[in-house]
Amino acid sequence: MTLMTKFLGAAAATALSAGAALAEPALIFDLGGKFDKSFNEAAFAGAQRWAEETGETFREIELQSEAQREQALRRFAEAGSNPIVMTGFAFGDALGQVATDYPDTDFVIIDMVVDQPNVRSVVFNEHEGSYLVGMLAAQASQTGTVSFIGGMDIPLIRKFACGYAEGALAVNPEIEVIANMTGTTPAAWNDPVKGSELTKAQISQGSDVVYAAAGGTGVGVLQTAADEDILSIGVDSNQNYLHPGKVLTSMLKRVDNAVYQAFKEGAGMEKGFNVMGVGNGGVGYAMDEYNADLVTEEMQSTVDEAAAKISSGELEVHDYMSDDSCPVLSF
Amino acid sequence: MDMYLTLIQLLDSTVRLATPLLLACLAGLFSERAGIFDIGLEGKMLAAAFFSAAVAALTGSVWVGLLAGIAASLALSAIHGIASITFRGNQLISGVAINFLAAGMTVLIAQAWFRQGGRTPSLIGNARFEPVTLPFAEALQNVPFIGPLYYELISGHSVLVYMAFAAVPLTWWILFRTRFGLRLRAVGENPAAVDTAGVSVVGLRFAAVAICGVLCGVAGAYLSTALQAGFVKDMAAGRGFIALAALIFAKWRPWHALYATLLFGLFGALETRPDVIESLIGMKVQGQLLAALPYVMTVIILAGFVGKAIPPRAGGEPYVKER
Numbered sequence: 001m002t003l004m005t006k007f008l009g010a011a012a013a014t015a016l017s018a019g020a021a022l023a024e025p026a027l028i029f030d031l032g033g034k035f036d037k038s039f040n041e042a043a044f045a046g047a048q049r050w051a052e053e054t055g056e057t058f059r060e061i062e063l064q065s066e067a068q069r070e071q072a073l074r075r076f077a078e079a080g081s082n083p084i085v086m087t088g089f090a091f092g093d094a095l096g097q098v099a100t101d102y103p104d105t106d107f108v109i110i111d112m113v114v115d116q117p118n119v120r121s122v123v124f125n126e127h128e129g130s131y132l133v134g135m136l137a138a139q140a141s142q143t144g145t146v147s148f149i150g151g152m153d154i155p156l157i158r159k160f161a162c163g164y165a166e167g168a169l170a171v172n173p174e175i176e177v178i179a180n181m182t183g184t185t186p187a188a189w190n191d192p193v194k195g196s197e198l199t200k201a202q203i204s205q206g207s208d209v210v211y212a213a214a215g216g217t218g219v220g221v222l223q224t225a226a227d228e229d230i231l232s233i234g235v236d237s238n239q240n241y242l243h244p245g246k247v248l249t250s251m252l253k254r255v256d257n258a259v260y261q262a263f264k265e266g267a268g269m270e271k272g273f274n275v276m277g278v279g280n281g282g283v284g285y286a287m288d289e290y291n292a293d294l295v296t297e298e299m300q301s302t303v304d305e306a307a308a309k310i311s312s313g314e315l316e317v318h319d320y321m322s323d324d325s326c327p328v329l330s331f
Numbered sequence: 332m333d334m335y336l337t338l339i340q341l342l343d344s345t346v347r348l349a350t351p352l353l354l355a356c357l358a359g360l361f362s363e364r365a366g367i368f369d370i371g372l373e374g375k376m377l378a379a380a381f382f383s384a385a386v387a388a389l390t391g392s393v394w395v396g397l398l399a400g401i402a403a404s405l406a407l408s409a410i411h412g413i414a415s416i417t418f419r420g421n422q423l424i425s426g427v428a429i430n431f432l433a434a435g436m437t438v439l440i441a442q443a444w445f446r447q448g449g450r451t452p453s454l455i456g457n458a459r460f461e462p463v464t465l466p467f468a469e470a471l472q473n474v475p476f477i478g479p480l481y482y483e484l485i486s487g488h489s490v491l492v493y494m495a496f497a498a499v500p501l502t503w504w505i506l507f508r509t510r511f512g513l514r515l516r517a518v519g520e521n522p523a524a525v526d527t528a529g530v531s532v533v534g535l536r537f538a539a540v541a542i543c544g545v546l547c548g549v550a551g552a553y554l555s556t557a558l559q560a561g562f563v564k565d566m567a568a569g570r571g572f573i574a575l576a577a578l579i580f581a582k583w584r585p586w587h588a589l590y591a592t593l594l595f596g597l598f599g600a601l602e603t604r605p606d607v608i609e610s611l612i613g614m615k616v617q618g619q620l621l622a623a624l625p626y627v628m629t630v631i632i633l634a635g636f637v638g639k640a641i642p643p644r645a646g647g648e649p650y651v652k653e654r
Contacts, residue, residue, distance in 0.1 A: 031446055033442075100481060190563055194603075204337070216566070219559075220559055
């Protein structure tokens with residue numbers, strides 16, 4: 001019954017708010033949902049930070065199906081929301097169609113490039129962040145083998161794997177890097193059981209640090225790594241707290257910063273291509289009380305040195321998506 | 332010796348991956364042998380996975396969680412039974428509805444209860460099934476050949492694995508050696524004859540659907556409380572459908588169900604070790620191929636290339652006493 005009331009309440013709230021036409025910014029969450037402990041939740045945190053600082057409000061919607069993408073975009077644009085931020089590469093096609101119809105509205109898309117005059121495309125240099133955690137992994141490894149588990153086998157995830165392998169090899173040219181993908185369908189994002197089996201298989205091949213870029217599948221990877229007493233590396237949000245003392249670090253993708261910036265700059269922001277890398281705090285590695293004992297100062301200084309080189313352009317990490325190949329890892 | 336240990340590791344993984352398939356396959360076997368097609372195995376497993384993890388997290392006892400998982404699966408079975416037995420609805424549509432219901436309901440309730448994005452909190456201590464170490468496993472660990480076999484492969488699984496394997500002979504005995512089993516198989520072949528003999532077709536079919544619910548409940552609980560330490564949305568990840576494929580592959584027979592699910596489990600295990608395949612056959616095999624194999628093999632069987640898969644004759648048809 002309570003669920004039913006929630007449904008009705010939510011429906012009524014949407015119906016009421018639909019009429020108001022204010023120039024509030026809007027945020028659209030992708031299918032993963034607002035509280036996914038990862039990507040979307042980071043976007044929400046950024047919006048929330050902006051709302052607390054400015055005391056203003058923003059509008060939001062959690063998509064429930066593919067068909068709602070364009071509908072949600074148009075609804076917010078019609079209602080006068082500006083700017084409209086959306087999280088996820090899957091919005092690419094819908095935004096491509098909608099953006100031209102609302103030339104006065106600013107759109108921000110995260111993780112995808114849409115070439116329109118009123119769109120800001122925010123992309124992250126995940127390979128740079130992965131490079132840094134790869135360096136940490138190689139330094140923490142006792143066995144000389146580290147491993148990677150990806151979710152769905154798409155170029156974006158290979159980009160993570162390639163950066164990770166490069167980082168590990170930069171520290172120890174002898175190191176062996178094992179990379180596995182969970183699958184080729186979206187089900188691969190939510191198969192923790194298979195994530196566990198992959199982890200166990202990698203452990204039997206000698207790996208003692210495993211990096212998971214696999215959504216819900218990563219939950220199984222981190223769990224098994226903790227159970228089998230090896231180290232793991234989380235992704236997107238800071239996942240160090242999940243298994244204190246067992247998660248070496250997390251590769252941070254500061255989606256919150258991207259959303260915060262977009263909201264702060266508001267309508268009339270700078271459009272075009274916006275790259276969030278190591279240099280401008282877009283990606284990085286997580287340090288907190290849960291992994292303080294795992295990462296020595298020496299490890300940290302090596303990584304920070306590399307980060308400085310990446311920011312200055314002295315060191316360039318290979319981007320898998322630039323040429324669909326990885327010089328150090330074969331898939 | 333190294334190769335031998337790799338083999339043990341692969342088989343160990345096979346057992347873990349095959350167990351949920353085996354339980355779901357036996358569940359489908361009971362249901363389909365009684366003439367009720369059930370493509371809702373996936374949904375029932377998913378619901379059971381969620382409720383067992385959620386209740387285990389709330390109570391701290393995995394056994395209470397297991398019961399809750401079975402209860403959730405039974406509730407969905409009851410819906411399937413009422414729709415397809417009592418109201419003579421289409422069994423496939425009812426099954427599809429159950430899959431959708433479970434996929435949406437689990438995430439919704441998880442979000443309402445735990446606020447962790449459709450997950451349950453991580454289970455610790457008594458809230459999850461720990462591996463069982465069989466007697467003498469530690470002592471025999473270093474004996475060559477038998478040691479690793481016994482310690483790694485046979486010992487060290489969760490109690491649900493042993494229950495699943497014990498369920499195979501039990502299923503065979505119930506179906507082929509008891510009066511209940513004979514009648515159950517008969518309602519799947521010729522319900523009118525069973526009715527003429529004065530036995531309730533509806534009662535038997537409900538019993539079969541209930542057994543199916545219990546087995547799916549154990550399968551789901553195994554996923555979230557033994558293999559994993561918590562629920563993640565859609566974590567059944569198509570295992571209910573692979574179990575259905577295994578059921579057809581096994582031609583609705585218990586022992587063959589064991590072989591089929593072990594084979595499919597082995598494919599899953601091999602998928603995690605591309606290096607082993609590469610060293611065995613000397614070329615790289617894409618994991619996708621192995622993932623697709625269960626379905627490909629089922630299609631081959633269905634097409635009649637390797638024997639013929641004949642489903643129970645009255646399967647899928649609601650029983651109408653009088654027209």
